[in-house]
Amino acid sequence: MRVLYHFPLSPFSRKVRLLLAEKRLPFELREERVWERRPEFLALNPAGQVPVLVEENGLVIPDSVVITEYVEETYREVPLMGATAAERVECRRLVAWFDGKFAREVTDKLLLEKVMKRLIGHGVPDAGAIRAGYANLRRHLAYVAELAEQRRWLAGDALSVADLAAAAHLSVLDFAGEIDWSVAPAAKDWYARIKSRPSFRPLLTDRVPGVHPPAHYADLDF
Amino acid sequence: MRVLYHFPLSPFSRKVRLLLAEKRLPFELREERVWERRPEFLALNPAGQVPVLVEENGLVIPDSVVITEYVEETYREVPLMGATAAERVECRRLVAWFDGKFAREVTDKLLLEKVMKRLIGHGVPDAGAIRAGYANLRRHLAYVAELAEQRRWLAGDALSVADLAAAAHLSVLDFAGEIDWSVAPAAKDWYARIKSRPSFRPLLTDRVPGVHPPAHYADLDF
Structure with missing residues (x-):
C-alpha cells in the first residue's frame, strides 16, 4: 500500500492528501512528528520534512x-x-504563491507562533509576528475572494492544485480558529465548495492533542 | 525577443539564466531592483520577486x-x-533542497545579512545569523561533495536542473567571496566543470556596485 508520512497541521501534507484523494489514489497515512527527528524518517528524507510519499514499488x-x-x-x-x-x-503560479508568500506571511506567523511553539514546547510566541500575520491574512483573504469572484475555481474553470494548496493553508488556520470568514464572503463561498468535496472529508476529522477546532471547522454549512 | 527580469545576486534568477542558456533559448536580460517595488513590475508579478520570464507571445x-x-x-x-x-x-528533490533548505540555511543568512542589507541600505547585519550561515555552508558543501563523489552530475549521469540550482546558489556566495573551496575538493571539481560551460560565462561578468568578487570568481582554473 502507498504510504504518506504527514502531520495534521502541515498545510503541505494536507495539499498532498487532497491531491491523492482527488486523483482517487488509495494511501495509508502515517503521522510523523518531524521535530523528534526519528532516524528512520531522516533516512527517507534527509531534509527532515513532511510530506513524504512512498510508492508500492x-x-x-x-x-x-x-x-x-x-x-x-x-x-x-x-x-x-x-x-x-x-x-x-x-496553476503553478498560485501554488507557489500559497506555498511561498502566503506560508511565509501568514501560516508561519500564526501557526508557528500560536500553535506549534506550544505543541513542541519550545520558544515563546512573538506578538509582533502574530499581529503581522493577522494583517497579512486579511489581505490574502481579499485576494482569494478577488480570484473567486472572477473564476469558477482559483486558477480558472476547472478545479486544480491551486485550489488544493489554498484550501490546505486556509484549513489549518481554520482548524486553529484563526479565520473570520465573514470579512470575505466570496472566499467563504469558494471554501464551502471545496470543503464539501469527498476529498476534504478526512481533513475534517483530524485531531491534534491540545488544539481545539471551532464548531464551524467541520460544519459544511458554516 | 524573450525577456528575463532578474537581479545578478538572485540565485533563483541565475538558475533560470543557466536553464535558458543550456536550452539554447535566446533572451534579453533586464535588471530589476525588486525592493524599489516598481508598479509596472508588480503588475507583471504581484509577488514582487525575480525572476519573471516574458515570452514573445x-x-x-x-x-x-x-x-x-x-x-x-x-x-x-x-x-x-x-x-x-x-x-x-x-532532480526535483535536489532543486527543492537547494531552493528551500540551502537558501534558508545558507544563502539567506550570508547574502541577506552581509550583502543585501548594505546594498538596500536597510537593517543591521545579524552576527548570529552569519555564524550559523557559515556553519551550515560547511555541512552543505560536504553534501555536494558526497553527491559529486558518487555521481557524474549531482542528480545522476546527466547534467540537470539540480546542478543549475546548486551552482546558482554557490555562485552568488562565491561572487560575494564567501566560499572556501579548499574544504571540499570534490565539490570544487564539480563546480569547476559547471563553471566552464558556455551557459555559465555571462554570470562570470556580472557586476554589482559595491560588491567586489574575489580574483578566483571568474577564473576557470581557480
Missing part, C-alpha cells in the same frame, strides 16, 4: 511540490494542473 | 520553479530533468 518522494509533479506526470486520468501552457503557468 | 511566467517546469514542458530538445520517474524525482 519503493520509490520515495519527498516535498509537496515534487510529489505533486510526480503524481500529475504518473497518474494522468484526473488532470489537476490545467491543459494549456497558460493554464499550467497560472 | 506575451505569456508572463513568474517564479523560478514555475519557469523551469514551463520551459521543460515547452522546449523538449535538451531535457534537463531526467527521463525516468525516479530520475525526475531525484
Whole structure:
C-alpha cells in the first residue's frame, strides 16, 4: 500500500492528501512528528520534512511540490494542473504563491507562533509576528475572494492544485480558529465548495492533542 | 525577443539564466531592483520577486520553479530533468533542497545579512545569523561533495536542473567571496566543470556596485 508520512497541521501534507484523494489514489497515512527527528524518517528524507510519499514499488518522494509533479506526470486520468501552457503557468503560479508568500506571511506567523511553539514546547510566541500575520491574512483573504469572484475555481474553470494548496493553508488556520470568514464572503463561498468535496472529508476529522477546532471547522454549512 | 527580469545576486534568477542558456533559448536580460517595488513590475508579478520570464507571445511566467517546469514542458530538445520517474524525482528533490533548505540555511543568512542589507541600505547585519550561515555552508558543501563523489552530475549521469540550482546558489556566495573551496575538493571539481560551460560565462561578468568578487570568481582554473 502507498504510504504518506504527514502531520495534521502541515498545510503541505494536507495539499498532498487532497491531491491523492482527488486523483482517487488509495494511501495509508502515517503521522510523523518531524521535530523528534526519528532516524528512520531522516533516512527517507534527509531534509527532515513532511510530506513524504512512498510508492508500492519503493520509490520515495519527498516535498509537496515534487510529489505533486510526480503524481500529475504518473497518474494522468484526473488532470489537476490545467491543459494549456497558460493554464499550467497560472496553476503553478498560485501554488507557489500559497506555498511561498502566503506560508511565509501568514501560516508561519500564526501557526508557528500560536500553535506549534506550544505543541513542541519550545520558544515563546512573538506578538509582533502574530499581529503581522493577522494583517497579512486579511489581505490574502481579499485576494482569494478577488480570484473567486472572477473564476469558477482559483486558477480558472476547472478545479486544480491551486485550489488544493489554498484550501490546505486556509484549513489549518481554520482548524486553529484563526479565520473570520465573514470579512470575505466570496472566499467563504469558494471554501464551502471545496470543503464539501469527498476529498476534504478526512481533513475534517483530524485531531491534534491540545488544539481545539471551532464548531464551524467541520460544519459544511458554516 | 524573450525577456528575463532578474537581479545578478538572485540565485533563483541565475538558475533560470543557466536553464535558458543550456536550452539554447535566446533572451534579453533586464535588471530589476525588486525592493524599489516598481508598479509596472508588480503588475507583471504581484509577488514582487525575480525572476519573471516574458515570452514573445506575451505569456508572463513568474517564479523560478514555475519557469523551469514551463520551459521543460515547452522546449523538449535538451531535457534537463531526467527521463525516468525516479530520475525526475531525484532532480526535483535536489532543486527543492537547494531552493528551500540551502537558501534558508545558507544563502539567506550570508547574502541577506552581509550583502543585501548594505546594498538596500536597510537593517543591521545579524552576527548570529552569519555564524550559523557559515556553519551550515560547511555541512552543505560536504553534501555536494558526497553527491559529486558518487555521481557524474549531482542528480545522476546527466547534467540537470539540480546542478543549475546548486551552482546558482554557490555562485552568488562565491561572487560575494564567501566560499572556501579548499574544504571540499570534490565539490570544487564539480563546480569547476559547471563553471566552464558556455551557459555559465555571462554570470562570470556580472557586476554589482559595491560588491567586489574575489580574483578566483571568474577564473576557470581557480
